[in-house]
Amino acid sequence: MDISLEEFHQDFMQRIYSDADSRGLLRSQAFYENVCEELIESGDLTNNYTVAEYIKNNIQVCGFDYDEEREVLTLLGHKFYQDDELQTILLSEVSTSFRNLRLYLSNCNNSNFYKQLEETTPAYSMSFQITNYLATNTIKKIRLVLLTDARTTKSLTHLESEQLFDIEVEFRVVDINYLYQLFKSQNSGGDFETDIDLPCLEIINNDKYQSYLAVIKGTDLVNIYNRFGQKLFEQNVRTFLQFKGAVNKGLRNTIQYNPEMFFAYNNGITATATEVEIGQDGHIKKIKNLQIVNGGQTTSAIYAACKNSKLDVNNVSVQMKLSLVRNPDDINDFVSKVSEYANTQNKVSSSDFYSNSPLHKEFKAYSKRVLAPQIGGSQLQTHWFYERVRGEYLNEQAYLTIAKRRQFLLQFPKNQLFDKTFLAKVEVAWMQKPDVVSKGAQDSAKVFKKEIDDILEKNSLAITEAYFKNAVSKIILFRFIEKLISQATWYNQAYRSQAVAYTVALLSYRVKQTGKAFNFNSIWEKQSPSKVLEKILNLIAEEIYSYITTPKDGYGNPSQWCKREKCWEEIKLLPIDFEISTELLIDDDTKLFMAKDEKKTKLLDNGIEIQSFVVTQDTNLWKELIKYFRIDNNISQMQMDILNKYATGSLSFPSEKQAKIIYDLYNKALSEGFIYNS
Known part of the structure; x- marks a missing residue:
């Protein structure tokens, strides 16, 4: 059975209560911090997110986030019911919360506002920084976000953007249902769709995955990144390195002086999705849950060139390899393999693949x-x-x-x-x-x-x-x-x-x-x-x-x-x-003696575990492995002999050393792309 929204809510609330008790927090603080951590994981907030509480005259602000690259300010408030029963937040409560967040921003537009606050408080720092962003015109968009443990009414389907200080203001409610969707998508950032028009060729279509080669314009890439930001790079192993390394300087120079050559010079983008929609003209019209797993620097470089350096990217074309993995359970392994083998523009050490550690x-x-x-x-x-x-x-x-x-x-x-x-x-x-x-x-x-x-x-x-x-x-x-x-x-x-x-x-x-x-x-x-x-x-x-x-x-x-x-x-x-x-x-x-003793014990455990793994596998696995290594014979004769003896039954029970050799061959084949269909 699947976890229902009500069951998720109950578990979520119990986790908040437990977190608050174990850390000595107010439950509202534990709720706010936990939700913000979820939003950072999903790419909805950046690493610049800061906890800062301002509560006065019905105004309640809990923190803010500033996306330096996109120049987006996010102001956060919350409505925490802390009820074991799932509540519904009314439209009037949503409107009141957003009105108070707007009022706080209006206060920050007054250069004397932050000076009235205690200098050592987070509220002072938050107000000072927002005032400075407004004064220096470094905000392109404002997002007002309300966090709640309730669910929104069915009538709340769309919130119209507004203008404040000639800046676009977006409104968003992160409710329990959104957190539930994050949970169901297992940290994929939640379902989101990208409308696009990409000429493409279908290259691979089998029972494992489907792959397209497409071409995306620089302006389309900028618009997508402008809309979704870090959500696009959630599974990427690399963050943008800015225009400091030779690779990134080269990207910028190509964009500025030879934009029509970008397609030829750049390795392009490798991406995954859960679904695509193909139009009658054969173009990709919609991409669901787009993730750029290789090419984060390319994307960020084009965006920075357009937004920061005011360069024209309309003539920039980028090749994109887009893959759809059939089985959602395989997506993490697929992405990690793509990341490991494709990330070569700048050196990526093995420590960057922390998720595979x-x-x-x-x-x-x-x-x-x-x-x-x-x-x-x-x-x-x-x-x-x-x-x-x-x-x-x-x-x-x-x-x-x-x-x-x-x-x-x-x-x-x-x-x-x-x-x-x-x-x-x-x-x-x-x-x-x-x-x-x-x-x-x-x-x-x-x-x-x-x-x-x-x-x-x-x-x-x-x-x-x-x-x-x-x-x-x-x-x-x-x-x-x-x-x-x-x-x-x-x-x-x-x-x-x-x-x-x-x-x-x-x-x-x-x-x-x-x-x-x-x-x-x-x-x-x-x-x-x-x-x-x-x-x-x-x-x-x-x-x-x-x-x-x-x-x-x-x-x-x-x-x-x-x-x-x-x-x-x-x-x-x-x-x-x-x-x-x-x-x-x-x-x-x-300490040294204890560590050595632990390692000896672990070595013995590993030997037993490896033996257990080898003898409990289907015999056909080892026979398929023999076929694989005969085609691509890059192992020693001794390794092949042991594998062959065990697969044919002449070696009934392998020793620890023999099991280790067989196990290492199995892992070697897997790392090279071997797939066993039992």
Whole structure:
């Protein structure tokens, strides 16, 4: 059965309640932050999104986002009902919310408005920046977005754009149904359609996928990007590098001086879609869920040339390879393969393919296998659920009976759920890069990608059970600090996320200064920091909070100051007097011994798992593999002999080494495009 909207709403609300309780947030704050994270994932918001609350005289603004490339300002408000029953938001409530957002913008158009606000608050920073954007005419479009846990009325099908300060203003309601559609599309950004007129040729049409070669004009590409922005690049492994590298300078020069040669000089765009509509003239008339998986730089370069440099792109033509994958379950693997093999215009390191990192597979396996310690007299054994794909937690419950779903929730409680985005933020904070964490999830993910890539390059067995437990312990620590700050008397309802990141980083820094390693087992065993550690964290957090909320010369905005490496360098020198007790530390020698022991255990587990995999597969798989390697014979005779013996039955049960050889051949074939139809 499929998850219904009502079931999704119930699960969504429970997740909000759990998140609020575990982090010490108001439920409205947890709702707002969770929805904005969803919108960043789907490309509806950029990485510049900022939480900033302004509530006064019926005006309620919760944050803003500024798309620098498209010069689009998004102002956010919310209507949170926090009702277990699914509510419907009335048109009058929508109109009132949008009227108040417009009123706030009108206030920002007055250069004296932000000066009346407390300088250290996020509202001051938000108002100052918006006032500056308006004064410098750097806003091409304004989006007013209302977030709600209700659903809109059926009569609310279209909201007409308006003009404010001679700027187009769009209105949009992100309701529970939109979030439901995001969930159903499994992070594809939701269904969206692109009307177009593309001459094309159908090249491939089989049971796996359908592919077209098309030509798209520069003006059409600009219009599509102008409308959808980052939603087009959600599955792309690369972000735009600006006109700094030789490749991008070449793109710009071609656009400016030889636009008619762009088609010949440029590699073009590789894209995917879920559906296309072909007209009677054989042209593509509509594309559903267009995703540019290779060619993000080309698209952004053409857009920047048109919008920023005012160059004419009407004579620019771009070749596009557009593929439709038949099975939606295959789309992620298809996209990752295309990205890996097609991204050659600028070097893309293996760390850019973070979504394919073995870390995800390992963490998913450990999250299902490793039991959390029973605490507080509880007789239940629970797991920490690793959500590799957004919505996976709910999706795993989709086909369960009521009794089975209840059992699932007992085994995997919502407060023990974490995803790769949050994991990256926590790990980067412990890596003593709180300035990076303060810049946002994307920056944290990039740093963590490189870290994981380096670790696995040195040792493919590095992601052990102990690594998983340590990572979960850091997550427990991070959430504990969030709650500690939220409930502190000195907390002023702003800059909590920055204070948390810097508190974690400073603890990590002071631990490193002792010459020992932190004993994460002390957190794992209790599923919470000890009272000794709690006192240390409270002391660090209060001192750091006081520091970052005190205006610095030239950095009146604490959130911007926290993004600077200089801020971290100064915080490391703060005279905060505390000692880290021995119970929180372990010797490096002990840590090294534990790591070696873990790797030995893992190696044995992997050997057994590989044997199990090989002997449980259909015999025909290995016979097909022999045919494959006979056609493209690029393996040794020894490898072929072992594979042939096992496939023909003369080798009844392979040893660990033999199974490893067979397994490696299987993976080699898969990476080369081998497909086995059982």
